[in-house]
Structure formats: structure tokens, C-alpha cells
Amino acid sequence: MQIETDNEIRDLSLEVISNKQLTPSINVIVLHAPEVASRFKAGQFMEIKVNDSLFPLLRRPFSIHRVVGEQIEIMSKVVGIGTKILYSLKAGEKLQTLAPLGNTFGYDKDDFDLGVLISGGIGVAPMVMLEETLRARSKDVLNIVGARTAEELVTRYLTNVHLATDDGTAGFKGNVISLFSEILPSLKGKRLRVFACGPNPMLNALSKFCNAQEIPCEVSIESTMGCGIGICYGCPVRIKHSDGTIHNKLLCQYGSVIDAREILFDE
Amino acid sequence: MLTTQLTEIRPASISLGRGLDLKNPVLLASGTVSYGEELSKLTDLSKLGGIVTKAISLEVREGNLPQRIVETPAGMLNAIGLANVGVEKFIEEKMPFLRAQQFHTVVNIVGKSVDDYCEVVRRLEDVEGISGYEINLSCPNVKGECIIFGVDERATFEITSELRKCTNRHLMIKLTPNVTSIATIALAAERGGADSVSLINTVVGMAVNYKTRKPMLKNVTGGLSGPAIKPIALAKVWEVYNAVKIPIVGMGGITNFEDAMEFFLVGASAVQVGTMNFVSPNIGATVAEQIEHYFSTEKGTTFKNFIGSFEI
Numbered sequence: 070m071q072i073e074t075d076n077e078i079r080d081l082s083l084e085v086i087s088n089k090q091l092t093p094s095i096n097v098i099v100l101h102a103p104e105v106a107s108r109f110k111a112g113q114f115m116e117i118k119v120n121d122s123l124f125p126l127l128r129r130p131f132s133i134h135r136v137v138g139e140q141i142e143i144m145s146k147v148v149g150i151g152t153k154i155l156y157s158l159k160a161g162e163k164l165q166t167l168a169p170l171g172n173t174f175g176y177d178k179d180d181f182d183l184g185v186l187i188s189g190g191i192g193v194a195p196m197v198m199l200e201e202t203l204r205a206r207s208k209d210v211l212n213i214v215g216a217r218t219a220e221e222l223v224t225r226y227l228t229n230v231h232l233a234t235d236d237g238t239a240g241f242k243g244n245v246i247s248l249f250s251e252i253l254p255s256l257k258g259k260r261l262r263v264f265a266c267g268p269n270p271m272l273n274a275l276s277k278f279c280n281a282q283e284i285p286c287e288v289s290i291e292s293t294m295g296c297g298i299g300i301c302y303g304c305p306v307r308i309k310h311s312d313g314t315i316h317n318k319l320l321c322q323y324g325s326v327i328d329a330r331e332i333l334f335d336e
Numbered sequence: 337m338l339t340t341q342l343t344e345i346r347p348a349s350i351s352l353g354r355g356l357d358l359k360n361p362v363l364l365a366s367g368t369v370s371y372g373e374e375l376s377k378l379t380d381l382s383k384l385g386g387i388v389t390k391a392i393s394l395e396v397r398e399g400n401l402p403q404r405i406v407e408t409p410a411g412m413l414n415a416i417g418l419a420n421v422g423v424e425k426f427i428e429e430k431m432p433f434l435r436a437q438q439f440h441t442v443v444n445i446v447g448k449s450v451d452d453y454c455e456v457v458r459r460l461e462d463v464e465g466i467s468g469y470e471i472n473l474s475c476p477n478v479k480g481e482c483i484i485f486g487v488d489e490r491a492t493f494e495i496t497s498e499l500r501k502c503t504n505r506h507l508m509i510k511l512t513p514n515v516t517s518i519a520t521i522a523l524a525a526e527r528g529g530a531d532s533v534s535l536i537n538t539v540v541g542m543a544v545n546y547k548t549r550k551p552m553l554k555n556v557t558g559g560l561s562g563p564a565i566k567p568i569a570l571a572k573v574w575e576v577y578n579a580v581k582i583p584i585v586g587m588g589g590i591t592n593f594e595d596a597m598e599f600f601l602v603g604a605s606a607v608q609v610g611t612m613n614f615v616s617p618n619i620g621a622t623v624a625e626q627i628e629h630y631f632s633t634e635k636g637t638t639f640k641n642f643i644g645s646f647e648i
Contacts (some may be wrong), residue, residue, distance in 0.1 A: 080378055123410045123563045126562055126611070127412060288428065293402075293405055293407075298378065302370075302404065302407075302416045306402070317419065
């Protein structure tokens with residue numbers, strides 16, 4: 070969407086440097102990736118084959134959590150067989166990866182001074198790299214991080230964090246959109262841009278909220294993805310263009326970051 | 337350029353008839369390579385015999401709404417719904433890239449009626465850079481369309497004979513395994529004038545969620561592909577090999593050189609690599625190289641002699 074990137078995709082076998090289990094279901098894998106680490110930009114993703122067996126068969130998409138020198142970090146949450154394998158990965162093992170993939174967040178836009186980073190659940194993963202990128206451009210950052218319950222909250226490396234939990238075990242009791250609408254009056258006069266990542270129902274509600282409030286908002290969408298490179302046609306999203314026409318676009322090619330005014334969610 | 341490459345004597349070159357002379361017997365399957373350009377950035381497509389494009393219809397198609405794919409054990413279900421740019425845009429936007437390549441382009445064609453299929457062929461017939469057509473009579477994901485031809489012997493014969501009148505190019509009929517007797521359908525295609533048959537298309541399957549009580553795919557059912565269907569594909573290729581004289585292009589779950597060799601053994605003259613392209617963009621080129629290496633070093637057999645040399 071926003072920024073042209075050097076998108077020469079590489080199919081590389083990367084070594085696992087470490088795998089840290091942060092919660093009973095969330096882990097961070099550090100990969101040695103000298104060929105591609107410096108080329109990753111906030112919002113981009115990679116496709117990972119979790120093992121070299123035929124089960125599970127397909128690679129899985131993961132956003133980039135952090136880049137530190139020649140190392141990249143992936144934050145993963147156990148949701149199925151693939152992420153379960155990633156959770157118990159050992160240092161020294163190798164992962165076949167396709168990267169970098171996708172577009173970036175619009176961090177270089179000049180229409181805002183304060184980036185509001187809103188994430189739900191594992192949607193927090195790309196926010197660390199985004200915050201670092203925004204700070205490097207002298208933008209202010211405010212994080213709103215939501216989860217179902219306190220023990221699922223992960224906010225490492227994020228600053229100026231406002232928490233929301235569904236059950237009220239930490240921070241605001243309720244969802245991130247309700248919390249954002251509570252905070253919003255205190256941000257009056259500032260030029261905002263919302264960057265969001267999380268479950269699609271959350272992104273749908275947030276898009277509607279931001280569109281109604283006329284706050285620029287971009288959302289990093291989650292989807293089942295077969296290949297990540299535009300050949301399987303498995304990841305369509307409905308896009309409403311400025312001329313009113315609606316078309317299916319492949320998320321891996323058109324996104325994964327999409328303007329909230331363009332995306333139509335399946336309801 | 338393409339012609340000079342193909343007339344070279346190579347260890348596993350094969351002619352499928354009517355000008356579809358492959359430098360090696362590996363094609364990439366329709367619906368798994370788009371129109372070639374994306375994969376060309378990740379692999380050397382010139383190492384392949386050719387590619388089969390995503391299905392082209394007369395009109396542009398948006399395809400099904402999500403969810404379109406579901407992973408299953410050693411395979412995946414898809415219900416893409418034949419999303420494609422339509423024949424005119426294909427000629428204008430996709431053919432310039434394909435025409436410049438060092439591999440054969442076979443265009444997969446889909447339609448709602450015999451006239452539809454013939455019209456697409458007519459529009460492509462004078463377009464340079466196309467080596468043949470794979471006729472999709474077997475997509476299981478669009479109701480009341482191509483599959484209604486592919487499950488019926490008479491309809492398969494009729495559409496093949498009509499298409500035969502429209503083209504002098506190679507005509508490959510793609511068959512569905514979702515029939516009682518695939519050999520009967522293959523024979524009908526042969527009688528109708530097909531130059532080859534390709535098989536198998538995907539196997540109809542379903543994935544459901546007992547908690548939400550909903551199907552996983554928007555289309556409810558989908559087509560199963562990947563290594564999970566290889567045993568079915570091998571049995572169907574063997575069955576068809578014992579029925580027809582025209583060449584067979586085998587596919588279904590090929591993940592490596594050994595899988596491809598199994599298809600040649602039971603009667604395929606060429607193979608298509610499909611779902612594995614999603615996992616490993618370089619797989620087709622790797623398999624092609626290994627086949628060529630095998631038949632250039634293995635004494636006592638040639639590629640042509642190996643085809644169908646299955647011993648029971």
C-alpha cells in the first residue's frame with residue numbers, strides 16, 4: 070500500500086539462535102538471517118516451513134517482530150500444529166523461510182505526529198519494529214495493547230503502553246476500541262494515524278470506528294495463506310476502491326497492511 | 337530460441353504430439369503457478385518442460401469469497417473458484433512475459449458451455465507463444481460448470497471433438513478422479529481427438545468445524561491436492577494407461593524426483609508438479625534436473641522405455 074520496498078524475495082534456510090517461551094502459548098524465535106535482516110521493514114512478513122516433513126505441508130505467514138543486526142525475531146502463538154512445533158523448537162535447528170514478503174506500514178506518511186499502535190492478542194508482534202521505526206522518524210508513539218486476560222499480554226520493548234483485557238485482569242476492562250475511545254479526547258489537537266494488528270473482528274470494528282471519526286487508520290490483516298507469493302490465490306480480501314468498485318485482491322500481494330477505508334470484512 | 341532449445345537431444349525429452357515437444361517431462365500444474373511471473377523470481381523456469389497457466393475463461397472472474405483454502409494432513413483443500421483475468425487481459429497482460437520464456441506455455445481453459453471453450457480457443461489461436469491447451473473439464477469448485485462435462489462420457493467426447501475443429505495446437509484434456517470410470521472418460525477424449533490427457537484434478541473433499549458447526553471453506557466442499565492424493569493419482573494413471581494410446585500427463589501429490597518416477601513407471605509420459613510449488617518454489621526445476629541426470633547416467637534404460645514399464 071504505502072511504500073515501495075526492495076522486494077527481492079529469498080528462499081533461505083535460517084538457523085534458530087534461540088527460542089524463548091514468554092507465556093504458556095507465546096514464544097519468540099530468533100533467527101540468524103544475514104542475507105535479509107537489514108531489508109525487512111515494519112509490517113512485512115515471512116513464510117516459514119516449520120519442519121521438513123509433509124505434515125504440516127504448507128508454510129505459514131509470520132510478521133516480523135524485531136530486527137537486531139543480522140538477527141530477526143518472530144513472535145508466535147500456539148494455535149495449531151505448525152505453531153506448536155515452533156513453540157518447542159531448539160537452538161541450532163533450521164527453518165526454510167521465504168522473505169521479505171508484503172508491503173509495509175505507512176510510517177513515512179507526513180500526515181501524522183502521533184502513531185497510535187493498537188494490537189489485539191498476537192497482533193502485538195509487529196508493533197515493536199513499527200515503534201522503533203516511528204521513533205527513528207521522530208514520531209510520538211502510543212500503544213494500546215489488548216488481550217483476553219492478563220497472562221496473555223505481551224508488551225516487551227513497547228513504551229507508552231495502555232492495556233485492555235476482556236476480563237479486566239489487567240488495565241482497562243473491555244476491548245481496545247473502547248479503550249481508544251476513552252483515550253481519544255486527551256489526544257485532541259494531535260495529528261493521529263492508527264496502525265493496527267489483531268483478529269479480524271477487532272480490525273473490522275476499529276476500521277469502522279476510525280472511519281467514522283475520520284482518523285487515518287491502517288490495518289495489518291490476518292488470513293490463511295497458502296504460498297505468500299501470489300500463486301495459490303488462497304488469500305483473497307475484498308477491497309473497495311475509491312471509485313466505488315469492489316474487487317478481490319490477494320492479501321499476500323496487496324497487503325498485508327491495508328487502509329481501513331478500503332478493506333471490506335466478511336461479516 | 338525456444339525451438340532451438342527443444343530440438344537438442346536431451347536425456348528425458350519427450351514429444352506429447354502436435355508440437356508439444358518437451359525438453360524434459362516436467363510441467364507445473366494449472367492453478368499453482370499463476371501465469372509464471374511470480375515464480376520466475378524464485379526459480380529458473382527455463383529448466384522445465386513448461387508450465388500450464390491458471391485457468392482462463394472468456395470473461396474475468398472474481399472467484400470465491402474467503403475462506404478459499406484449508407490445510408489437511410499432507411494436503412490442502414482449495415475452492416478458489418477459477419479467479420482469473422479473462423482471455424483478453426490474459427493476452428494483453430500475461431502473454432508478453434510468457435512469450436519471451438524458454439519453456440512451453442500450455443493455456444488451461446475453462447467455460448460454462450461448449451461455445452465458451454471454443455470461443456476462448458479461437459481468441460488464443462493466433463496468439464504467438466502458446467504451445468497447446470489444457471481443457472479443464474474437471475474443476476470441482478464452480479457449480480454447474482466444467483465438471484458437468486468431465487463426469488460424462490458423451491459430453492467429454494462432444495466438447496473434445498468441437499475443440500478439435502477449432503485448433504491445430506496440442507489439445508490436452510484434464511480429467512477428474514471424481515467419476516466411476518476414469519478410463520471411460522479418457523477414451524471419450526481420445527475418440528474426440530485429444531492429443532493427450534492429464535490427470536488427476538483434485539479429489540472432492542470437505543473440512544468442517546464441529547464447534548462452530550460450519551464448513552471451513554466458503555464453498556463448503558473443495559478439491560483435495562498434495563501428497564495425500566498421490567496413491568489415488570497413481571492408480572488412476574495406471575488405469576488410464578491401460579485404456580488409451582495417447583500420452584498421459586500424470587499429476588497428484590508429486591513432491592520430489594522419486595514421486596515423478598513412480599508416475600512414469602505406471603504410464604505417464606510427463607508429469608505436472610502442483611501444490612508443492614506453494615511449499616518449495618524451486619521444486620519443479622529440481623525434479624526436472626534430477627530426472628535428466630538419472631536418464632543420462634542410468635545404463636540399460638531410456639526415458640521412453642521406462643514409461644509404463646511397470647511389472648506386476
